[in-house]
Amino acid sequence: MIKGIIIVNNHGKPRLVKFYQNVESEALQQSVIRRVFQQVAARPDSFCNYLEGIVPEWGDNIKLIYRHYATLYFVFAVDQQESDLGILDLIQVFVEALDKCFENVCELDLIFHSDRVHYVLDEIVMGGMVLETNIHAVLQSIKDQGKMHQDSLTTSTTGNQSASSVQNRLAGGDYNFQYNW
Numbered sequence: 001m002i003k004g005i006i007i008v009n010n011h012g013k014p015r016l017v018k019f020y021q022n023v024e025s026e027a028l029q030q031s032v033i034r035r036v037f038q039q040v041a042a043r044p045d046s047f048c049n050y051l052e053g054i055v056p057e058w059g060d061n062i063k064l065i066y067r068h069y070a071t072l073y074f075v076f077a078v079d080q081q082e083s084d085l086g087i088l089d090l091i092q093v094f095v096e097a098l099d100k101c102f103e104n105v106c107e108l109d110l111i112f113h114s115d116r117v118h119y120v121l122d123e124i125v126m127g128g129m130v131l132e133t134n135i136h137a138v139l140q141s142i143k144d145q146g147k148m149h150q151d152s153l154t155t156s157t158t159g160n161q162s163a164s165s166v167q168n169r170l171a172g173g174d175y176n177f178q179y180n181w
Helices: 026-041 084-102 107-112 114-124 135-158 163-172
Strands: 002-009 014-019 050-055 059-069 072-078
Touching: 002 026, 014 026, 014 107, 014 114, 026 050, 026 059, 026 072, 059 084, 072 084, 084 114, 084 135, 107 114, 114 135
Parallel strands: none
Antiparallel strands: 002 014, 002 072, 050 059, 059 072
């Protein structure tokens, strides 16, 4: 099970934090983020991306699996049952999905569009369990969300629409959709 997902920049500032196992107080959450960053940032880029982490809030057998892209660390804290290579692939799918949504994702996209970043993450992981690893399925869900968002904007100006008409529009594919809504 995935215990938490933390994205921090090179200076340790969190850009996205999602805990799937409860950490009681905000002070403890900050402590977890700081501890994870210190363990990951201390390693040279030439080392492997797996680390037996020490995070007392989540128990003894925690693995930190991470990737360092430009100025961001994408860190997944998982238990011993998760596959290291599977989680690395999951990080790659997440980053590729963000890259498609934001056209060369950068740290500012995570800051100013955190709602979209959380939506992309929720398409891949929910409740600490992996939902989808197929990049095409994830992107299709994001595309459908964009269509529904576009429909909600046009519906608010034209009046109410039934759920079946929205569903028909989604299935019709008559939209020119761009991933950066």
